[in-house]
Structures are given as structure tokens and as C-alpha cells.
Amino acid sequence: MNERMVGRRWAGLVFISIAVSLIIVDSTIVNVAVPSIVEDLGISSTEVQWVQEAYTLVFASFLLVFGSLADRFGRRRLMLIGxxxxxxxxIAASLAPTGGALIAARLVQGVGGSMILPTTLSLINATFRGKERGIAFAVWGSTIGGMAAVGPLLGGWLTTAFSWRWAFGINIPLGVLILIGVLLTVAESRSEQRAAIDGVGALLSVLTMAPLVFALIEGRTYGWWTVDTVPTVGAWTWPLELSPVPIAFAVAAIALVAFIAWGVGRQRRGLSTLLAFDLFRIGSFRNGNIAAAVVSLGEFGIILALPLWLQFVVGFDALQTGLLLLSLAIGSFVASGVAGALSGKVAPVWVVRGGLLAEIVGVAGVALTIGPDATWGPLIPFLFVYGLGVGLATAQLTGVVLADVPPAASGQASGTQSTSRQLGAALGVAILGTVLFSTTAGVLAGSLDARGLPVAQRDQVVSQVVDSAGAAIAGLGQSPTTQDIAADARAAFSDGTRAAAFTAAGFLTLGLVSTVALGRRREER
Structure with missing residues (x-):
């Protein structure tokens, strides 16, 4: 009977990992499909970012909320609802007729994803103990690293062989498999403390995240201080010369201060809080969350830029792009074996540092190979090294963050850890997307000025290339009169992608430095 229960527990881990795969694959599969979405639905570069960010924004905003609700109402139950x-x-995303409808569907996907991710972590934290917990976290983390790279391959095949709509449709059979498997193998768990829900804290957490990501994405469109493009919603027009972007930053900052003050005040009165602030007294939890946020800034942002560059500049189709990024997936899967071999022999924090170092080398190497005439050969080893680093860092960092967290607080702790990662990922996509398109616009404008193009024509070309996220380059290259402009556009988009890659490497370097605080002996016991 005991062996049967043990087997059921590990079988449950398989389905929990598939649930993680569902949301991670969806997050990355879209990147390869974006060029086809651009051509089919005619979306702009800002909408391209929002196709990603609508999901990530809601995802990050509600992780704390659903992590706390899972502790109260049942972790398995909330995961199944998600x-x-x-x-x-x-289903709605796969049938979307317009960019706006697709973005709306992605918003709802973000709600479901934010129910799934923290509950998978808290279920593992509540189910496994001791050495088994370390192995379970390694499987969970390696799944994230591997699926983040398998997503582009799957998306490339589905987009090329069928349609970009199947990049979303594949989630439906996976969802059915997860529902059946989890019901059969995963036991319900919840916190014994049934405190009231902190509704004000939930609202303040959303008011912190949403305006921040909005400002980072829309800054280059609406202006970072004064209005460059006047925002409109239906018949309503923005009435101020001041851009909405600094206002959004201010709202986020005020909401963050209010969230902390409100939560600390409730905790001192013995009331429930959305975030267990006393968990930050645990050094491994506090420092690990900081490291997780900074690392995610670099890990996920670059995945937005590479597929666009590979398809619109180098000329790959979606399947070829996915096959090239498969080297990243192979690196992540190799990392799971390496992490297993190092378990018990090397402190987890050193595995994290080794992984981050490999990521830095991989991303910087990719940046050095990027150019309008680049070939696939030199990219493969650097993508493999990058994937190896992602697998090592992701698996072990999760274990370090949650190692000393009491099981009763696992939902809140998992939600906090996931929020740190998703906040980093959201900011990474927003910041690196801004670097990509702003650099492209600046370099291309300079090149066209050197050719003596009139200002109006120059601005039109720059807007055409940037707003299409690079899709317009092929059209420029087909006309003999604009072939030279297309060459400038390819060079500019390559410079933008290279700048984004080096920026990612910089964030990863900061992440490596931030792990110094994780090296204290009392936190590695």
C-alpha cells in the first residue's frame, strides 16, 4: 500500500509537470507564431508586445492572489479550475478574428495560468519532503527550462504545417489530459488556517503590476514624459500634454508603497495578508526572490526578439526557427541530468551560479553572431550553452527559495516566488522589446538620413518597419527601388536584436551578482 502511495505521488508529479508545461509552452510557442499572426491579422509592433504582455501582465498580477486562495480553498481544486x-x-485565441480579440483571449489565458503555476509549486512543497522534495523541484524546474525551448519547435511545426491558430489549439487536448491525470493521482491539500481573504491587498497588488508593465510597453508609443502619440479610446481622446506613461509609473509606485504598508499593518494586528511578509525574514526566501526576479529579466525577454529576427531578417520559416531553438531545449534537458548528478555533492547555490554563468556566455555569444548575413551554424552551440544554463539555474533556484518555507505557507510562498519570476519576465519582455524596436528605429533613421531620404519618407519607412515588428522588410526587398532600404532595415533590425541580447546578458550578470547573498552558510544548511 505504501509503495502504491509513493508511486501515485510521483505519477502526480508527472501531471503537475505537464500542467507547468501547458503554461510555459504557451508562453513561448507564441513567439514563433507571431510573424504569421502579424501577416494574417495585420497587428502592429505594439500589439505584438501586447500579445505576449497581455498574458504575462495578468499572469504576474494575480499570482499572489491565487497563491493565497489556493491555501484556503484547496490547491488541487484551484489548479483544475485554472x-x-x-x-x-x-479556444477563443485560436478562433480570434482580430488582434484585439487575440489580446483579450490572452488576458483570460493569463488568469488561468496564474491559477496553475503557484498551485503546482505549493502542491509539490506540501507533498514531498527531504531529498524527495529536492528531486521534485529539479523535475519541475527542468520542465520549465525544457518546455520554454520545446515551445518554439512545436509552434514552428504547427504554424508551418497547419496554422498559427493551432499554436493555441494544442492546449485543449493537453488540458483534458491534465484534468484526468490530476484527479486520479494528486491529493488535495490546503492550509489548516482559514483566515479571511485580504481583498484590499489583492487590489493593490494588481494596481502595482498592471500600470508598471503598461508604462514599460507603451512608453515608446505614447512618450516617456510628454505625449508623442495621443491615446484614444473610441471617441475619447487623452486631454493632457503629459503622457499617460509617467502617470502609470506613479500609480504603480504609490500602489506598491500602499500594498506594503497595508500588509505590514494587517500582519501586526494578527490579520491575514495576501503576502506573508514575515517570510522575508527567511534569508533564503528573501534573497532568492530578488535573484529570481533579476534573472527572469534576462531569461525570457530575448525569446521575443530572436524569432522575429530569424524569420524577418535571416529568412527562416517558423519550422526552421523552431528547429534552431531546439538546441536550447536539448541544453535544458541535459541540465536536468547534470543537476541530478550534482545533487548532494555541490551546494544548490553553486549550481545556480554555474547555470547563470552559462546563460551569460550563451546570450553574449548569440549577440556576437547576430547580423543581417548570419548563418545558423554559430548560433547552435551558444543556444545550447544558454539552454544548459537555464535548466541548471531554474531547477535549483526554486528549491533554494522555498527550502526553508513552512508547508502551511507554501501557497503564499509559491505565489511570491512565481510573482518574482513573472514580474521579471514581464519587465524583461517590455524592456527588451523597447530596446529592440527603439534601437531599430534609431539605426534605420540614421541610415536613411545618410541616403538623403526626405524626412517624411524616412519616418514612413521607419514606422512601417517598426510597427510591423520587421514583417515589412520582405516587402521592401521585393521592389527594385527599395532593395537598398530593405538592406538598411535588415541591418537595423539586427542591431536592435543584438542590443536586446546584450541587455539580456547584462541583466543575467546582475542576477549572478545577486546570488552572492544566497551563499551564507546558514541559508545553505
């Missing part, structure tokens, strides 16, 4: 919401939103 899978249903995610699958239904995937």
Missing part, C-alpha cells in the same frame, strides 16, 4: 479557464481561453 486548467479549465486556460483551455477555454485557448
Amino acid at each position: 486548467v479549465v479557464v486556460f483551455a477555454l481561453a485557448s
Whole structure:
């Protein structure tokens, strides 16, 4: 009987990992499909970012909320609800007739994803103990690293062989498999403390995240201080010369201060809080969350830029792009074996540092190979090294963050850890997307000025290339009169992608430095 229960527990880990795969694959599969979405729906470069950010924004905003609710109402129950919401939103995304409808479906997907991710972590934290917990976290983390790279391959095949719509449709059978498997193998768990829900804290957490990501994405469109492009919603027009972007930054900052003050005040009165602030007294939890946020800034942002560059500049199709990024997936899967071999022999924090160092080398190497005439050969070893680093860092960092967290607080702790990662990922996509398109616009404008193009024509070309996220380059290259301009556009987009890659390497370097605080002996015991 005991062996049967042990087997059921590990079988449950398989389905929990598939649930993680569902949301991670969806997050990365879209990157390869974006060029086809651009051509089919005619979306702009800002909408391209929002196709990613609509998901990530809601995802990050509600992780704390659903992590706390899972502790109260049941972690398995909330995960299953999240899978249903995610699958239904995937149906809507696969049928979306416009960019706006697709972005709306992605928003709902984000709600489902934010129910799934923290509950998978808290279920593992509540189910496994001791050495088994370390192995379970390694499997969970390696799944994230591997699936982040398998997503582009799957998306490339589905987009090339069928349609970009199947990049979302694939979530439906996966959702059914997860529902059946989790019901059969995963036991319900919840916190014994049934405190009231902190509704004000939930609202303040959303008011912190949403305006921040909005400002980072829309800054280059609406202006970082004064209005460059006047925002409109239907018949309503923005009435101020001041851009909405600094106002959004201010709202986020005020909401963050209010969230902390409100939560600390409630905790001192013995009331429930959305975030267990006393968890930050645990050194491994506090420092690990800081490291996780900074690392995610570099890990996920570059995945937005590479597929666009590979398809619109180098000329790959979606399947070829996915096959090239498969080297990243192979690196992540190799990392799981390496991490297993090092378990018990090397402190987890050193595995994290080794992984981050490999990521830095991989991303910097990719940046050095980027150019309008680049070939696939030199990219493969650097992508492999990058994937190896992602697998090592992701698996072990999660274990370090949650190692000393009491099981009763695992939902809140998992939500906090996931929020740190998703905040980093959201900021990474927003910041690196801004670096990509701003650099492209600046370099291309300079090149066209050197050719003596009139200002009006120059601005039109720059807007055409940037707003299409690079899709317009092929059209420019087909006309003999604009072939030279197309060459300038390819060079500019390559410079933008290279700048984004070096920026990612810089964030990863900061992440490596931030792990110094994780090296204290009392935190590695």
C-alpha cells in the first residue's frame, strides 16, 4: 500500500509537470507564431508586445492572489479550475478574428495560468519532503527550462504545417489530459488556517503590476514624459500634454508603497495578508526572490526578439526557427541530468551560479553572431550553452527559495516566488522589446538620413518597419527601388536584436551578482 502511495505521488508529479508545461509552452510557442499572426491579422509592433504582455501582465498580477486562495480553498481544486479557464481561453485565441480579440483571449489565458503555476509549486512543497522534495523541484524546474525551448519547435511545426491558430489549439487536448491525470493521482491539500481573504491587498497588488508593465510597453508609443502619440479610446481622446506613461509609473509606485504598508499593518494586528511578509525574514526566501526576479529579466525577454529576427531578417520559416531553438531545449534537458548528478555533492547555490554563468556566455555569444548575413551554424552551440544554463539555474533556484518555507505557507510562498519570476519576465519582455524596436528605429533613421531620404519618407519607412515588428522588410526587398532600404532595415533590425541580447546578458550578470547573498552558510544548511 505504501509503495502504491509513493508511486501515485510521483505519477502526480508527472501531471503537475505537464500542467507547468501547458503554461510555459504557451508562453513561448507564441513567439514563433507571431510573424504569421502579424501577416494574417495585420497587428502592429505594439500589439505584438501586447500579445505576449497581455498574458504575462495578468499572469504576474494575480499570482499572489491565487497563491493565497489556493491555501484556503484547496490547491488541487484551484489548479483544475485554472486548467479549465486556460483551455477555454485557448479556444477563443485560436478562433480570434482580430488582434484585439487575440489580446483579450490572452488576458483570460493569463488568469488561468496564474491559477496553475503557484498551485503546482505549493502542491509539490506540501507533498514531498527531504531529498524527495529536492528531486521534485529539479523535475519541475527542468520542465520549465525544457518546455520554454520545446515551445518554439512545436509552434514552428504547427504554424508551418497547419496554422498559427493551432499554436493555441494544442492546449485543449493537453488540458483534458491534465484534468484526468490530476484527479486520479494528486491529493488535495490546503492550509489548516482559514483566515479571511485580504481583498484590499489583492487590489493593490494588481494596481502595482498592471500600470508598471503598461508604462514599460507603451512608453515608446505614447512618450516617456510628454505625449508623442495621443491615446484614444473610441471617441475619447487623452486631454493632457503629459503622457499617460509617467502617470502609470506613479500609480504603480504609490500602489506598491500602499500594498506594503497595508500588509505590514494587517500582519501586526494578527490579520491575514495576501503576502506573508514575515517570510522575508527567511534569508533564503528573501534573497532568492530578488535573484529570481533579476534573472527572469534576462531569461525570457530575448525569446521575443530572436524569432522575429530569424524569420524577418535571416529568412527562416517558423519550422526552421523552431528547429534552431531546439538546441536550447536539448541544453535544458541535459541540465536536468547534470543537476541530478550534482545533487548532494555541490551546494544548490553553486549550481545556480554555474547555470547563470552559462546563460551569460550563451546570450553574449548569440549577440556576437547576430547580423543581417548570419548563418545558423554559430548560433547552435551558444543556444545550447544558454539552454544548459537555464535548466541548471531554474531547477535549483526554486528549491533554494522555498527550502526553508513552512508547508502551511507554501501557497503564499509559491505565489511570491512565481510573482518574482513573472514580474521579471514581464519587465524583461517590455524592456527588451523597447530596446529592440527603439534601437531599430534609431539605426534605420540614421541610415536613411545618410541616403538623403526626405524626412517624411524616412519616418514612413521607419514606422512601417517598426510597427510591423520587421514583417515589412520582405516587402521592401521585393521592389527594385527599395532593395537598398530593405538592406538598411535588415541591418537595423539586427542591431536592435543584438542590443536586446546584450541587455539580456547584462541583466543575467546582475542576477549572478545577486546570488552572492544566497551563499551564507546558514541559508545553505
